Amino acid sequence: MSLSQWLFAAGYDALDRTVQRRVRPYRRKTAGRAWGDVLEIGAGTGSNLSFYPDGVRITAVEPNPHMARRLRRKARALAKDVTIVADVGERLPFADGSFDCVVSTLVLCMVDDLTRVVAEARRVLRPGGEFLFYEHVASPNGPKRWLQDRLNPLWRFTTTGCNLNRDIGGAIRSAGFKELEVEDFELSLGLPMTLPNIVGRAVA
Numbered sequence: 001m002s003l004s005q006w007l008f009a010a011g012y013d014a015l016d017r018t019v020q021r022r023v024r025p026y027r028r029k030t031a032g033r034a035w036g037d038v039l040e041i042g043a044g045t046g047s048n049l050s051f052y053p054d055g056v057r058i059t060a061v062e063p064n065p066h067m068a069r070r071l072r073r074k075a076r077a078l079a080k081d082v083t084i085v086a087d088v089g090e091r092l093p094f095a096d097g098s099f100d101c102v103v104s105t106l107v108l109c110m111v112d113d114l115t116r117v118v119a120e121a122r123r124v125l126r127p128g129g130e131f132l133f134y135e136h137v138a139s140p141n142g143p144k145r146w147l148q149d150r151l152n153p154l155w156r157f158t159t160t161g162c163n164l165n166r167d168i169g170g171a172i173r174s175a176g177f178k179e180l181e182v183e184d185f186e187l188s189l190g191l192p193m194t195l196p197n198i199v200g201r202a203v204a
Ligand SMILES: C[S@@+](CC[C@H](N)C(=O)[O-])C[C@H]1O[C@@H](n2cnc3c(N)ncnc32)[C@H](O)[C@@H]1O
Pocket: 016, 041, 042, 043, 044, 045, 046, 047, 048, 061, 062, 063, 064, 067, 087, 088, 089, 090, 104, 105, 106, 107, 110, 111, 112, 113
């Protein structure tokens, strides 16, 4: 386990608090709309926990043990019953059709194999189940995409693996879901450049 993973976990809640107000509507549109048996991929320190409706049964996959420790603490503080599994989205240790919803927020930018994780999300959903996602993505626009590509190596290094320039919408579109709703928008973080984001649902 690397020092950078420890640092990322230690700083994550402070970072999350700085963007909380801007990101809250998208946590409501994903975790807030989950139902039944829910799998959250890359649950981090548990930023979505307070958004889940009462009564959902939450399983959280989180590979970083320092994140998982904070997630466990937050679940206890919020009296949420969460099953935490130390694994990665590329090989979800669950049978086909195990969940009603899979939630992913700000995770697909970091995984090693985007296509594989989306395929796994679809595999573990029951027919009619929903993949609820909120992610920052590559810009479709020329100059901004050019800048994202140039900044990405440094960004990736300082954030322990987050990528600014992934076509996450494209990967979800190609994954064979039956229905897909995707909202594209620009998120302002008060910086000179806005960040292209997507929020949506895909039905298995
Ligand atoms: C930027 S954080 C987002 C945390 C949380 N989902 C949120 O919305 O605040 C990304 C999380 O994805 C996890 N992660 C990285 N690679 C992963 C993988 N291959 N499979 C599952 N989770 C992964 C990281 O450990 C981290 O907790």
